[in-house]
Amino acid sequence: MRWARDVPLGPLVRYRIGGPAARLGRPRSIRDLAGALRDTDGLAHRMLGTGANVLVGDAGSRRPVLVLDGEFTSLRVDDEAIEARAAARLPVLAGAARRAGRTGFHFLEAVPGTVGGGLRMNAGSREDWLWDRVEWAEALTPAGELVRLRPEEAAPAYRRVNVPADWVFVRARFIATPGDARAIRDAHLGFRRRKVRDQVYELPSVGSTWKNPGPPHPPAWKIVDEVGMRGVRIGGARIAQRHANFIVNLGDAQAVDVLELMAETRRRAQARLGIRLEPEIHLWGFGRDELERVGAP
Numbered sequence: 001m002r003w004a005r006d007v008p009l010g011p012l013v014r015y016r017i018g019g020p021a022a023r024l025g026r027p028r029s030i031r032d033l034a035g036a037l038r039d040t041d042g043l044a045h046r047m048l049g050t051g052a053n054v055l056v057g058d059a060g061s062r063r064p065v066l067v068l069d070g071e072f073t074s075l076r077v078d079d080e081a082i083e084a085r086a087a088a089r090l091p092v093l094a095g096a097a098r099r100a101g102r103t104g105f106h107f108l109e110a111v112p113g114t115v116g117g118g119l120r121m122n123a124g125s126r127e128d129w130l131w132d133r134v135e136w137a138e139a140l141t142p143a144g145e146l147v148r149l150r151p152e153e154a155a156p157a158y159r160r161v162n163v164p165a166d167w168v169f170v171r172a173r174f175i176a177t178p179g180d181a182r183a184i185r186d187a188h189l190g191f192r193r194r195k196v197r198d199q200v201y202e203l204p205s206v207g208s209t210w211k212n213p214g215p216p217h218p219p220a221w222k223i224v225d226e227v228g229m230r231g232v233r234i235g236g237a238r239i240a241q242r243h244a245n246f247i248v249n250l251g252d253a254q255a256v257d258v259l260e261l262m263a264e265t266r267r268r269a270q271a272r273l274g275i276r277l278e279p280e281i282h283l284w285g286f287g288r289d290e291l292e293r294v295g296a297p
């Protein structure tokens, strides 16, 4: 695998925002990936799926970025399960389950991203999470060891798993039990229809900006709304009218525009409601001060 230098990340992420990666590689096999992980000059790598959950800073990423390709895009349905490599798309997984009449994947309809990103984020809805369907997932460690994880070992929680940040998910086997084909199709189409109606698909975004803080607090969109931030615009970024937890790129947004909207929302939530919002999205290439302003770890 060859590294490319100074690769603009904007076109590779859903937000269409962000500066270049100092180095970017596209491993096409486990061997490629193991080699790339050995060859990062001591800098921790970053894995990029489709960037459906990542805000890249305007200065880009000094850390090497890896995008899985080649054999990592495959997906196979068998009698009781669906096996997918990490670069297979979540909508392809949802579509395969729907067409094959397998229960339990409707909540992945209209969720952009890859299986690898979905495993890292434990993607899902309020009721269903991707890790609920996992029989096992495999990750490659920076030392080149392939580790098979059962859900209880990955300890999935709300939008996170307890798996070291530098491990790369490469493959997963999902339990996919056959069910009533018509009921499955209706569940998928109904879920998709509601999601597309209530959320924002016509402009680039990275989905829900903030995690829901959980009881006794209201959901994040309501907090954003209550502190008067719905519809507020800074530069080329705006908090969506339709869904106040989405920040959209109106066309020429810079990362700093999104960051300022987040910082102001968080400041108001803390000052007026005493609630500390925590980002659901991952922020790359920002300074410590900037991360602290938005409550990012």
Ligand SMILES: Cc1cc2nc3c(=O)[nH]c(=O)nc-3n(C[C@H](O)[C@H](O)[C@H](O)COP(=O)(O)OP(=O)(O)OC[C@H]3O[C@@H](n4cnc5c(N)ncnc54)[C@H](O)[C@@H]3O)c2cc1C
Residues within 6 Å of the ligand: 014, 046, 047, 048, 049, 050, 051, 052, 053, 054, 068, 086, 110, 111, 112, 113, 114, 115, 116, 117, 118, 119, 120, 121, 122, 123, 124, 125, 167, 168, 169, 170, 199, 200, 201, 205, 206, 207, 208, 282
């Ligand atoms: C319109 C819209 C709707 C959305 N709806 C939902 C929703 O309903 N539910 C939900 O949970 N999310 C939702 N999201 C967010 C997003 O779809 C998910 O977080 C998705 O899992 C991101 O996948 P990705 O491949 O693009 O990951 P990226 O955004 O590229 O990466 C996300 C994180 O995963 C890491 N990562 C990526 N690949 C790997 C890998 N192979 N191994 C280890 N780590 C990896 C990255 O380093 C990063 O930390 C939505 C986003 C949009 C834009």
